[in-house]
Amino acid sequence: MTDVRPHQDIATPAGDIAKPIKSELLHINMGPQHPSTHGVLRLFITTDGEMVTKVVPYLGYLHRCAEKIAEGNTYHQYIIYTDRMDYLAAMNCNWTYCLAVENTLRSLGVEVEIPEYAEYVRVIIGELNRIASHLIAFGTYGLDIGAMTPFFHALREREAILNIFEKVCGARLMYSYYDVGGVKWDIPDDAMDEIKLFIDLFPAKLDEYNELLTGNKIFVERTANVGVLDAATCIDYGCTGPVLRGSGVKHDLRKDDPYSIYDRFDFDIPVGTGTVGTVGDCWDRYHVRMLEMYESWRIIQQAVDRIPPRGEVMAKMPKNLKVPPGQGYYRAENPKGEMGFYIISDGGTVPFRCKTRSPAFHNLHIIEHVGKGQMISDLCATIGSLDLVLGEIDR
Amino acid sequence: MSEPKQTGPEVAFNVVGDQIADDREQMLDFRIDEDLAKVATPRSDHVIVARVEDLFRWAQLSSIWPMTFGLACCAIEMMSAAGTRYDMDRFGAGAMRGTPRQADLMIVSGTVTAKMATRIKRLYDQMPDPKWVIAMGSCAIGGGPYFKYGYHVVKGVDMMVPVDVYVPGCPPRPEVLLDGLMRLQDKIRGKRGKWRKPKWVDEYINTIPR
Amino acid sequence: MTEQEIYQRLQARFDDSILGFESDIPQPVVSCTPEAVGDIAKYLRDDPALSFDRLLCLSGVDYEGLDEKGKGKHREINRYEEDGTVNPVEDPGTGDLAVVYHLESFKHHHRLCLSVRVPRETPKIASVGHVWITAQYGERETYDFFGIEFEGNPDLRRLFLPEDWVGWPLRKDYEMPVRYNDVPLEGLGLAVRDEQ
Structure with a gap:
C-alpha cells in the first residue's frame, strides 16, 4: 500500500547526517462522503506530506442507468430523466434534449415549427436557470474556501428564481417544462411581473456578491494562481463552458453555433484575463461565472423587452411522437459547458440509442492533470472551481 | 358574594392534570408521569418532575445533528x-x-x-x-x-x-x-405532538375559489 | 471543408481502411476499420488542413436489432409479467457493436462523424487516447457499458460500475441483475427492520 523511499539529503546538524530519514507516501480516500466533493465523487489521492502527487477519480456512485432507461422509454417520457442529470440546471438539460429531438426530426424531413413566443419563453427561463445554477456554484465555492456568508446570500436570490419557476410550472427543482415543440405552459402574468422585478433588483445583488467574495483578500489568496489550466490542455481534455473560457478561449455555442434565437441578442462572452493571477486559475473560472450571470441578466432583459404578444406555446406535434430512422448529434450551451445528445432512431417511438455528452464529465477528467503538485487545500479549491455535478457525470 | 379567587399555591397544586400542566407539558414537549408527579410535586410552579428517559428524549429531539450527506438531486x-x-x-x-x-x-x-x-x-x-x-x-x-x-x-x-x-x-x-x-x-x-390549526388556515382556505 | 472533401482526403491517404461514406444524411458519417482508427485519428488531428483538435463525444452503439435501412424493431430488454416476475429475453444478440466519434475543429469550424463497427464476438479496436486525452475516459465508459476493448488505452478499467460487475449493461441482450454481492437490486426484497 505504501511506497517506502529514501528521503533526499537535507542539511541537519553534523551528528545526524548519518541517520537517513525515512518518509512514505500516504494514500487517502477523499469521498464519496466528503463535504467538498459536491456529491459522491471519490478521489484517491497520493500525498507526500501536504503535497498531492497523484489524483485518481473513482466515479459511478450515482450511476443511474439513464442511457439504458432511454432505450425503454418514449421520447416524451425521457424528458423527466434529463431533469435529473444536471439537477442544478434542469431547464437547460430539458432544453438541450428537446432541441436534439427537434433537430433530429427536422433533419429527417419532419416540420417542427416552434412558435416565436415559445422561443422567447425558452430563452428567458433558460437564462434564469443559468443564473440559478451559477448562484449555487458561487455559494458552494465560498463554502469550500471557508466563507459561509455568500452561500446564504446566493440562496436568497435563488429562492426568488425558484419562486418564478414555481409559478411557471409548479415545481422547484425538477421542471420538465420544455417539451418537444415548445414549452408546456404559458408564463402566467404574476410570474412575468416577478421576472421584471427580478431584472430590476438583480444587478445590485451582483455588486453585493462582488463585494462579499470577489475582491476579498483571503479569497483571492486562496484562488489566484491556484489550479492553472492553459488553453491547449483544456481543449485536449475536452473541457467546455466556464472552465474553457476561464483559460482565455472565447468559445460559447450561443455565439459560435447559435441555436434557438440567440443570434438576436446582444451579449458578450466573458473570458479569463488573469486579473489577480495567471490566466486560467481558479479565480478566473470563478470570475467568468460572475460575469456570465450579468450577461444572462442582459439577455433576459432584452428578451422581456422584445417578447411578442402572447400566443401559442407549442408547435403542432403528434401525440405519439415517432422519429424516422436516422441519427444526429446536437448540442447546446449549458451552465456547465457543452451538453449534447447523440440520438439514433429506428423509426419507432423509442430512441434506439441516446447518448449524453455531459460537460462536467469532461471537466472532471482534468483533475488528474491539475491535481498533481498541489496542496490538499488547493485541490479542494480546484474541485470547487470546476463546478461539478455528479448527477451529470455519472448519469 | 362571589367565591374567593384561587391564589398562587392553589394553582401550583393543580399543576398536574389541569390546563396549566397541559400547556407546560406542551411547552417542554415531554411527558409527565402523572402518578409520580402527583406524589412528588412540591408546591411551586418552577419544578416539573419527569423520568430521566423522557428528559433525555426531550434533549435529543431538540438537538438533532444531521450528517452532510448529499447523494443526488x-x-x-x-x-x-x-x-x-x-x-x-x-x-x-x-x-x-x-x-x-x-x-x-x-x-x-x-x-x-x-x-x-x-x-x-x-x-x-x-x-x-x-x-x-x-x-x-x-x-x-x-x-x-x-x-x-x-x-x-x-x-x-x-x-x-x-x-x-x-x-x-x-x-x-x-x-x-x-x-x-x-x-x-x-x-x-414517543408520541405525536399536539398541533393546533392556526386561525388563518381556515380563512385562507375560504378564499380559494372552488 | 465539407465532409465530402474530408472523406476524399482520407481515402487518398488511407486507401483500404476507409470503408464507406454516408452522404445523404444531414450529418454525414465516415466509417473505417477498427485497426486503423488510431492512425486516422492522429492524421485528423495533425493535418493542418483538417486539425480536428476536439473530440466532442465518444459513444458506443449496439446495432443489435437494427437492419441495414436503419429500421428496427425495438427489442425488449426484460419482460415484466403480470405477477411481478421478470423474464429476460433469452436469445443472444448477433448485431455489430460500434464506436462513434464526433469531432470538431476550433480552427476551421468543421465537424466530422467517424463510425467504426466491430464484431460482437471479438470487440477490439485501437485506442485514440494518445491523440485526444479526453478519449481515455470515454473509452473506459464505452468498455464499461459495451465490453469493447480499446487496445493501447493505458488504464482500461470499468469506470462507473464496480470492478467485479458481471455483463455489459448497454448491450441489447443484457440481463437485469438480481443482486450484486450483498446488495439486492430487485424491487421486491424485504426491507431491513430496526432491531430496537
Missing part, C-alpha cells in the same frame, strides 16, 4: 431547507456535521446505487447510537423513476439500513423535509 432541496428561507436550525437540526461520528441523523437524500449502498451501510455503522434515518425522496424510498431498467439502482435504502421516516416527493419540497423532521421528533418523543 434531493441534496439540493436539503441545502435549501438548511438555507436562508426555510432555516432548519429553528427546529434544532441545523448543525450539519461532516463526519458520521458526530451525527445522529442520516438524511438519505437521493438515489442509492449498488456501488454506494455498501458505503451507506458503513456510514450508518459509524454513527453512534442513538441514530435515526430519514429516507428523502422517491429514489431513497423505493427506486423512484429508476425502478424499471435501473440495473445499478437499489430499490429503496431500507434494503440496506432501517429507516425511521419516509419523506415522499421527487424531490420533496423543503417544507416536507421539515415536516418529516418533526415526525422524527415525534418518534423520538
Whole structure:
C-alpha cells in the first residue's frame, strides 16, 4: 500500500547526517462522503506530506442507468430523466434534449415549427436557470474556501428564481417544462411581473456578491494562481463552458453555433484575463461565472423587452411522437459547458440509442492533470472551481 | 358574594392534570408521569418532575445533528431547507456535521446505487447510537423513476439500513423535509405532538375559489 | 471543408481502411476499420488542413436489432409479467457493436462523424487516447457499458460500475441483475427492520 523511499539529503546538524530519514507516501480516500466533493465523487489521492502527487477519480456512485432507461422509454417520457442529470440546471438539460429531438426530426424531413413566443419563453427561463445554477456554484465555492456568508446570500436570490419557476410550472427543482415543440405552459402574468422585478433588483445583488467574495483578500489568496489550466490542455481534455473560457478561449455555442434565437441578442462572452493571477486559475473560472450571470441578466432583459404578444406555446406535434430512422448529434450551451445528445432512431417511438455528452464529465477528467503538485487545500479549491455535478457525470 | 379567587399555591397544586400542566407539558414537549408527579410535586410552579428517559428524549429531539450527506438531486432541496428561507436550525437540526461520528441523523437524500449502498451501510455503522434515518425522496424510498431498467439502482435504502421516516416527493419540497423532521421528533418523543390549526388556515382556505 | 472533401482526403491517404461514406444524411458519417482508427485519428488531428483538435463525444452503439435501412424493431430488454416476475429475453444478440466519434475543429469550424463497427464476438479496436486525452475516459465508459476493448488505452478499467460487475449493461441482450454481492437490486426484497 505504501511506497517506502529514501528521503533526499537535507542539511541537519553534523551528528545526524548519518541517520537517513525515512518518509512514505500516504494514500487517502477523499469521498464519496466528503463535504467538498459536491456529491459522491471519490478521489484517491497520493500525498507526500501536504503535497498531492497523484489524483485518481473513482466515479459511478450515482450511476443511474439513464442511457439504458432511454432505450425503454418514449421520447416524451425521457424528458423527466434529463431533469435529473444536471439537477442544478434542469431547464437547460430539458432544453438541450428537446432541441436534439427537434433537430433530429427536422433533419429527417419532419416540420417542427416552434412558435416565436415559445422561443422567447425558452430563452428567458433558460437564462434564469443559468443564473440559478451559477448562484449555487458561487455559494458552494465560498463554502469550500471557508466563507459561509455568500452561500446564504446566493440562496436568497435563488429562492426568488425558484419562486418564478414555481409559478411557471409548479415545481422547484425538477421542471420538465420544455417539451418537444415548445414549452408546456404559458408564463402566467404574476410570474412575468416577478421576472421584471427580478431584472430590476438583480444587478445590485451582483455588486453585493462582488463585494462579499470577489475582491476579498483571503479569497483571492486562496484562488489566484491556484489550479492553472492553459488553453491547449483544456481543449485536449475536452473541457467546455466556464472552465474553457476561464483559460482565455472565447468559445460559447450561443455565439459560435447559435441555436434557438440567440443570434438576436446582444451579449458578450466573458473570458479569463488573469486579473489577480495567471490566466486560467481558479479565480478566473470563478470570475467568468460572475460575469456570465450579468450577461444572462442582459439577455433576459432584452428578451422581456422584445417578447411578442402572447400566443401559442407549442408547435403542432403528434401525440405519439415517432422519429424516422436516422441519427444526429446536437448540442447546446449549458451552465456547465457543452451538453449534447447523440440520438439514433429506428423509426419507432423509442430512441434506439441516446447518448449524453455531459460537460462536467469532461471537466472532471482534468483533475488528474491539475491535481498533481498541489496542496490538499488547493485541490479542494480546484474541485470547487470546476463546478461539478455528479448527477451529470455519472448519469 | 362571589367565591374567593384561587391564589398562587392553589394553582401550583393543580399543576398536574389541569390546563396549566397541559400547556407546560406542551411547552417542554415531554411527558409527565402523572402518578409520580402527583406524589412528588412540591408546591411551586418552577419544578416539573419527569423520568430521566423522557428528559433525555426531550434533549435529543431538540438537538438533532444531521450528517452532510448529499447523494443526488434531493441534496439540493436539503441545502435549501438548511438555507436562508426555510432555516432548519429553528427546529434544532441545523448543525450539519461532516463526519458520521458526530451525527445522529442520516438524511438519505437521493438515489442509492449498488456501488454506494455498501458505503451507506458503513456510514450508518459509524454513527453512534442513538441514530435515526430519514429516507428523502422517491429514489431513497423505493427506486423512484429508476425502478424499471435501473440495473445499478437499489430499490429503496431500507434494503440496506432501517429507516425511521419516509419523506415522499421527487424531490420533496423543503417544507416536507421539515415536516418529516418533526415526525422524527415525534418518534423520538414517543408520541405525536399536539398541533393546533392556526386561525388563518381556515380563512385562507375560504378564499380559494372552488 | 465539407465532409465530402474530408472523406476524399482520407481515402487518398488511407486507401483500404476507409470503408464507406454516408452522404445523404444531414450529418454525414465516415466509417473505417477498427485497426486503423488510431492512425486516422492522429492524421485528423495533425493535418493542418483538417486539425480536428476536439473530440466532442465518444459513444458506443449496439446495432443489435437494427437492419441495414436503419429500421428496427425495438427489442425488449426484460419482460415484466403480470405477477411481478421478470423474464429476460433469452436469445443472444448477433448485431455489430460500434464506436462513434464526433469531432470538431476550433480552427476551421468543421465537424466530422467517424463510425467504426466491430464484431460482437471479438470487440477490439485501437485506442485514440494518445491523440485526444479526453478519449481515455470515454473509452473506459464505452468498455464499461459495451465490453469493447480499446487496445493501447493505458488504464482500461470499468469506470462507473464496480470492478467485479458481471455483463455489459448497454448491450441489447443484457440481463437485469438480481443482486450484486450483498446488495439486492430487485424491487421486491424485504426491507431491513430496526432491531430496537
